Amino acid sequence: MRRIVEVLKKYPLVVVTLVMLLVVLALDIVTWSGGPEGYHVTAQWLGSLYVIGIIVYTTIDMIRDMMRGHFGLDILAVVAMAAAVATGEYLAALIVVLMLTGGEALEDYAAMRAQSDLNALLKRAPQTAHRLDPDNPDAPPVDVPASEVRPGDLLLLRPAEIVPVDGTLESGEAEFDESTMTGESLPVLRETGDEIYSGTVNATRAVRMRATASAANSQYQQIMALVSDAQEQKAPTVRLADRYAVPFTIVSLIIAGLAWWFSGDPVRFAAVLVLATPCPLLIAAPVAFIGGMSAAARDGIIVKGGATLEALAKTRSVTFDKTGTLSHGHPELVAIRSTVTAGQREGSALDSAESRQLLQYAASAENYSSHVLAEGVITAAREQGLEQLPTTDASEYATQGVEATVDGHVVRVGKLAFIQEIDPSVQPVDLEAGQTSVAVSIDGRGAGMLILADALRENARPTVDRLRELGVEDVLMLTGDNEQTAHALAEQANITEVHANLRPQDKVDIVRELEKRPVTMVGDGVNDAPVLAIAEVGIAMGAKGATAASESADAVIRRDDIGLVARAVEIGGHTYRVALSAIWLGMILSVGLMLVAAFGYIIPVIGALLQELVDLAAILYALRARTGGKSKVVLEKG
Numbered sequence: 001m002r003r004i005v006e007v008l009k010k011y012p013l014v015v016v017t018l019v020m021l022l023v024v025l026a027l028d029i030v031t032w033s034g035g036p037e038g039y040h041v042t043a044q045w046l047g048s049l050y051v052i053g054i055i056v057y058t059t060i061d062m063i064r065d066m067m068r069g070h071f072g073l074d075i076l077a078v079v080a081m082a083a084a085v086a087t088g089e090y091l092a093a094l095i096v097v098l099m100l101t102g103g104e105a106l107e108d109y110a111a112m113r114a115q116s117d118l119n120a121l122l123k124r125a126p127q128t129a130h131r132l133d134p135d136n137p138d139a140p141p142v143d144v145p146a147s148e149v150r151p152g153d154l155l156l157l158r159p160a161e162i163v164p165v166d167g168t169l170e171s172g173e174a175e176f177d178e179s180t181m182t183g184e185s186l187p188v189l190r191e192t193g194d195e196i197y198s199g200t201v202n203a204t205r206a207v208r209m210r211a212t213a214s215a216a217n218s219q220y221q222q223i224m225a226l227v228s229d230a231q232e233q234k235a236p237t238v239r240l241a242d243r244y245a246v247p248f249t250i251v252s253l254i255i256a257g258l259a260w261w262f263s264g265d266p267v268r269f270a271a272v273l274v275l276a277t278p279c280p281l282l283i284a285a286p287v288a289f290i291g292g293m294s295a296a297a298r299d300g301i302i303v304k305g306g307a308t309l310e311a312l313a314k315t316r317s318v319t320f321d322k323t324g325t326l327s328h329g330h331p332e333l334v335a336i337r338s339t340v341t342a343g344q345r346e347g348s349a350l351d352s353a354e355s356r357q358l359l360q361y362a363a364s365a366e367n368y369s370s371h372v373l374a375e376g377v378i379t380a381a382r383e384q385g386l387e388q389l390p391t392t393d394a395s396e397y398a399t400q401g402v403e404a405t406v407d408g409h410v411v412r413v414g415k416l417a418f419i420q421e422i423d424p425s426v427q428p429v430d431l432e433a434g435q436t437s438v439a440v441s442i443d444g445r446g447a448g449m450l451i452l453a454d455a456l457r458e459n460a461r462p463t464v465d466r467l468r469e470l471g472v473e474d475v476l477m478l479t480g481d482n483e484q485t486a487h488a489l490a491e492q493a494n495i496t497e498v499h500a501n502l503r504p505q506d507k508v509d510i511v512r513e514l515e516k517r518p519v520t521m522v523g524d525g526v527n528d529a530p531v532l533a534i535a536e537v538g539i540a541m542g543a544k545g546a547t548a549a550s551e552s553a554d555a556v557i558r559r560d561d562i563g564l565v566a567r568a569v570e571i572g573g574h575t576y577r578v579a580l581s582a583i584w585l586g587m588i589l590s591v592g593l594m595l596v597a598a599f600g601y602i603i604p605v606i607g608a609l610l611q612e613l614v615d616l617a618a619i620l621y622a623l624r625a626r627t628g629g630k631s632k633v634v635l636e637k638g
Helices: 002-010 012-032 037-067 074-086 090-114 116-123 219-232 237-263 266-273 279-298 306-313 322-326 352-366 372-383 416-420 460-469 483-492 504-513 526-534 548-552 563-598 604-627
Strands: 128-132 142-145 154-157 167-169 174-177 188-190 207-211 301-303 317-320 332-337 391-397 401-406 409-414 435-442 445-453 474-478 497-499 519-523 537-541 555-557
Touching: 012 037, 012 090, 037 074, 037 090, 074 090, 074 237, 074 266, 090 604, 237 266, 237 563, 266 563, 266 604, 279 301, 279 306, 279 563, 279 604, 301 306, 301 563, 306 537, 306 563, 317 322, 317 504, 322 372, 322 474, 322 483, 332 352, 332 372, 352 372, 352 391, 352 401, 352 409, 352 435, 352 445, 372 435, 372 445, 409 416, 416 435, 460 474, 460 563, 474 483, 474 504, 483 497, 497 504, 504 519, 504 526, 519 526, 519 563, 526 537, 555 563, 563 604
Parallel strands: 317 474, 317 519, 474 497, 519 537, 537 555
Antiparallel strands: 128 142, 128 154, 154 207, 167 207, 174 188, 301 555, 332 445, 391 401, 401 409, 409 435, 435 445
16 A cells, blocks of 8 residues: 555656546546536536646646757647647547656656666665674674674674675685676685675575675675666667657658648547657667666676667677786786897796795785786795785886885886886797786896786687677777787687787777777776776776776676677667667557548547557567577686
């Protein structure tokens, strides 16, 4: 009962229109049953005056829209209502009013159905945490809102509970359902000290965890922020509907005018126009785009608005970053060599002590770098048991490298060109496919080369091939890595156009100058943020916190799987086709019925009822966008 009251309060005009329609029908039924003619006159006056009030209200809104430069479809509804009232077809006019006022309610219901998967993500957001007293961990926990948890808090996780914030596991082994974050359907075993993420689900035993981030800065809450932003974005349905609004209006008025002209009966004019009301254009397309966003969310892709889906559907060029996008982004150290100088192609192998010292210096400096290669260097040092040396005056040079004073020595780690600035004698080294080099200098002299390997993702080539099947004409690689490594991986991925040794601004310039548009750019790092923002569609790989990449992107892939790039394009294409088909379905049915009404075979009241069925058919068709279409994308095996 409460739900019904809430609905009635939210849509008061619909309620008033229904009441008015029932009153008018009741009065007419009395007359049709042999009652006084005055009942019919009263019904006609009540219905007509109410419709005239709605016409005035709608016309004022329509004029305001026109003053803002938006010429919509309300004119058809206004003319249809006016014509019905003028010809005494007040029942038909009331049905048109019901359709017009009920359109918002119908759209809200259809949108709720369409965005069910987005809503499911929001409902899973953790709300409560069980905080333990660090001085007395055995004391009963205190329940607090997840938003009050701070880094360092000790928390209790009960079986089957959602992890409220990012943290580390404190007590033994435990299994977690990470399907919402990674798409992995099987529980994952975590051990003491392992990271666990908000939004994942503890399995069968109570455990303790240490918070490492507040709720606002945890992974699942960042995804929630992206979902909320996506729901607030308006689909490009205004543009899509307006594309057909003027021609549809003109055709409808011509058919109605000709019907009146040739028949001499103004009722034909009203009969045609009540079938020309614009709900399929105004409602079906938004529902389709919301359904597409929901389908994308179900597959692990957060799309920030319908405009992104339309651009994905029309994408002609796709550009990929390399490290962490086409490759796994987990580089491993495979060799340490001496510096290569003029006339050499390969540095000599360093002895064990020299290698360990070089790696220790490099890793100490790399602790102040945000580049993905730094992670590989630091991990290698940790695995060899090397401690970080005292480090001061650390500065990172975007996309180039890092410079720091390590144990009293000035250390540079980064691209070859970065080292050549202070030691021009250092030369490039020969690399195998998938390898990249990190140059190191100590006190202004080249000291060695760290060789790292970052393998191409297993489904990178199938993804590129699928994009071409979907109509993408150009696929490019844009990377700050060296030419040799870039071309080797591009060949494996079936990418023929490669741009290497790029700075962030270089990527922006290349994307801006591409002729085949729209352009979709795929990247994962902070350095990709500018080019993600400049492309028509920017896709960020992963939603790891509030990164600049995910904030600048138009879509965020929540799972570490490049195959979802092709899936996003698939969903965009399917959604756009469904939206267009829903519009055409509504228009074709309406025009067909208008032609029948023009010859006098449909009276205005029946026409108004038939138009409601046309609206329903168009909306039900638009909900097909929720399926996301049949996928032929190759995803990574988890």
